[in-house]
Structures are given as structure tokens and as C-alpha cells.
Amino acid sequence: APTISIAKSLLGCYLINGKCVGKIVETEAYLFDDPASHSFKGKTKRNEAMFGEAGTAYVYFIYGNHYCFNIVTNKKEIGEAVLIRALEPVEGIKLMKNRRGTYDLKNLCAGPGKLVEAMGISKEDNGKDLLNRKLRIEKGRKVKNIVQCERIGITKGTELPHRFYIEDSEFVSKR
DNA sequence: AGAGCGATGGCCT
DNA sequence: GGCCATCGCTCTA
Numbered sequence A: 001a002p003t004i005s006i007a008k009s010l011l012g013c014y015l016i017n018g019k020c021v022g023k024i025v026e027t028e029a030y031l032f033d034d035p036a037s038h039s040f041k042g043k044t045k046r047n048e049a050m051f052g053e054a055g056t057a058y059v060y061f062i063y064g065n066h067y068c069f070n071i072v073t074n075k076k077e078i079g080e081a082v083l084i085r086a087l088e089p090v091e092g093i094k095l096m097k098n099r100r101g102t103y104d105l106k107n108l109c110a111g112p113g114k115l116v117e118a119m120g121i122s123k124e125d126n127g128k129d130l131l132n133r134k135l136r137i138e139k140g141r142k143v144k145n146i147v148q149c150e151r152i153g154i155t156k157g158t159e160l161p162h163r164f165y166i167e168d169s170e171f172v173s174k175r
Numbered sequence B: 001a002g003a004g005c006g007a008t009g010g011c012c013t
Numbered sequence C: 001g002g003c004c005a006t007c008g009c010t011c012t013a
Helices: A003-009 A093-100 A112-119
Strands: A014-017 A020-030 A057-062 A066-072 A081-091 A135-138 A146-149 A163-166
Touching: A003 A020, A003 A081, A014 A081, A014 A112, A020 A112, A066 A112, A081 A093, A081 A112, A081 A163, A093 A112
Parallel strands: none
Antiparallel strands: A014 A020, A014 A135, A020 A081, A020 A163, A057 A066, A066 A081, A146 A163
8 A cells, every 4th residue: 555545544553562562643654755754865774674675664763862663665675664653552551661761651652762662662673574573563443533734853845744643642742 | 084964852941 | 942962874075
């Protein structure tokens, strides 16, 4: 399916890593011809996982402290991915709280760097496929009210409405 | 070899 | 709302 559709249909699905489970409530799509996408200027060592098969994890390091988690969505060599921006914690909440150093449920996974820390995802997961592994995606219920709007934290491609979130979720990073 | 930067988060006002 | 820590990678020379 096209990356935009995948970004929408991932809402309501579950991201699982070991004993931690979170429901995906916020995503962003990054396309090959999108100036905000890491793949826009071609393949480099940093972004090469983004050019892998659909279903590959793309984990990158940002701002000196944080990692972000993406799911690669297109054919090999076509660099497209969906950034997971927020989760509703479902299982393994105690472990998430320990990893994050906070007890505020709404603040555990409300942001791309936060959810990576809470779920225990690491740079070792970069380039791994997400099928039948410790780190994987499972289908959830179909979601009704999806909000589509502009993406957050970028300087290029800001006009593209490629961010999606579940309207009534308390766990999105920002309204 | 070195400057500049980035799909963030936490703390401060 | 603003500031800034912090670091790997890319770009330029």
C-alpha cells in the first residue's frame, strides 16, 4: 500500500517489544520526494535502512540524545517510512515507567524519543525486519476518527499534511 | 579536519 | 514560549 495509507492504517495497531506493548496513536509519513525525508538526498550510511524492504525498522539518532523509530514502507531502494510519534501504553507499563523515570502515564510514550526509550528500542534494532521478531507490529481494531495535519519539528516540507493521529486519544504528543 | 545541523525532550520563566 | 544539552553524520575545504 502507499506510505500515506500505511501511516493511517498503523493507527490502532500494536507495537510490541518483548513484554512491552503500546497502541500506536500518532504517525508521520516521509516520502521519497519529500524534502523533509532523510531519504531525499539519497542513500547514506545513516539512512540506508530506510532504503530496505518494507517492514524494516529504521532507527536513527537525533539531537545528541534521542532515537526515533520508523517502519520502512516501500520497495527496496525507494526510501519511504512512517515515523511512530506516540503510543498508548498497554502492557509492561511498570517497565516503561522505570525506563522513562516518570510515573505519568500520559507522558510515557507521547513523543518519538519518549516511546523509543519506554519500549527499550535501540540502535541495534536499526535495519532489522519487524516480522515475527521480538520487536514487531500486530494488527489492532480499526480506528474511526483520524486527524490529518502538518508534521512537527521539521523545517522543510512543513506544508505537507502527513501527520496522523487518533482524535480522541489522550496519548498524542501534541494537538 | 572541522563546522554545522537535526523527524527531541526536559527544565526554566 | 524559549533555551540548550549532546553527538553522529554529512558537507565542504
